[in-house]
Amino acid sequence: MKKIFLILSVLSVQFFLSQKKANPKAESKNNPIENTKASLSLSKEEIDLYNGKFLKFIAALKISDRAAMEALLSEEAKAKVTDVVYKKLSEDIDTNKTFKIIKTAYKPTIEGDHFPMIQYKYSDDKAVEPKVIITAVFETDGKILGIRPYKVTK
Template sequence: MKKILRQTLTIGFLLIGITVFGQEYGFDIHNTSLDEYIQIEKKLGSEETLNTTNYVSFNGDAQPIKFKRKEKDIPDLIVSYHFKEKDSTMSSILYEWDVSNFEKKDNNQKSAKFQKALVKKYNALEKMINEHFGEAKIEGDLSDLSRTDKKDGRLNKKNIWQPNDSTEIVMYTAISNFYEKNGMVTTNPTHRIRLYIKKTKKDEKSIDKLDEKRVDSLNVLSKNFLLTLETKDLLKSKDYLSDLIKEAVTDEQLNTLIENLNFERKTELIYSGVQVGLDGSVFTLLHYKYEDDTSEPPKELIKIIFDDKNKIVGIQPIKLQGKVKN
């Protein structure tokens, strides 16, 4: 059995290693493409849903792509992927558990059991994100569910994480069973959790169009690099790496990478594109799949990333998995 690469070399936002896409929440919004997010949803068994309203954007976003995931004891999850209409780069992701997405009737009050399940979900999400990004800035609390039937008893809580200067994670919940109809104004119960992952600043560097000649050239370099790995010529393989990667990568890391590649299966290029780093640097991405993998999306991918000097700054064997069970 192939072992998972435990040593992960990170230079900027790039790495040599193996990635397993089984996570249910896409926090790495700068380094994950819309296509990769869609592939994850398909592997999770999500159902793509239609937009019932026209989304108006003033920053160049297209209509979001939405998926529904089944949940137990709480509202089903609606995931909305927001991306630029011009080039499909990600803008934000919204994960939303909201009764009002599915129940349109007035006075749709919920049981104490339901409310406790919603609070449990919020607390689990909070714990998971804290473990990855540290403690959040917090407003409000969810300690007294007995007050939710009262007019002033609505419970609210908001968490804000800032993993870096260009990403913000915001989560909040609102829980209330209060109902009132006063003339034309109706106040309905509210039971929702929303989790946003947002880019907080625009990429300022313009990106040149990726031409076919450059893709062909990098494809040849990728094939040659993989050949050096297949023959275990580690010294030669390092000639294809950028200086920063070359100085830090170890033979052990390369050998473990080799163990996670299947050289008996032919590969084919299925995607090429550009990616902007947090410092504005532009990189070229090539995605490969194994030719005999006819599943949609492919079960395994190989992502190779080049800098502007045609040197490799990242290679990731990616295995797509189903939904992670808690």
């Protein structure tokens, strides 16, 4: 009898101390995608809105109009962008060239948010893999969160 009680107590302790695996979900206030299986592409209207804001920013960058550039930036970006960043952007982006959209999507963040993103290349770059890719990330209202030029090296 003592052996049966000992075996049952060992098994019951293991059962009661076992843990269930939790499946946490990140809650996001900026997440425009309610269903994770939803399409991650942007609509034509969104692309037109974001592309227009990007082109306005590039035009302001070309003439070094800081007030116009800041009007297009989100509050987060305004807090982080300095004169050095504007100077670096004007050096890395050739504002005299035209741009071609190569990819549109929602960019996920660590917090679980998804922001609209458009990737550009120079329209005169005919290579399969472009030499320079410019990624622009936006808030849903069209304000620019960030612009990052990236030179592809092999």
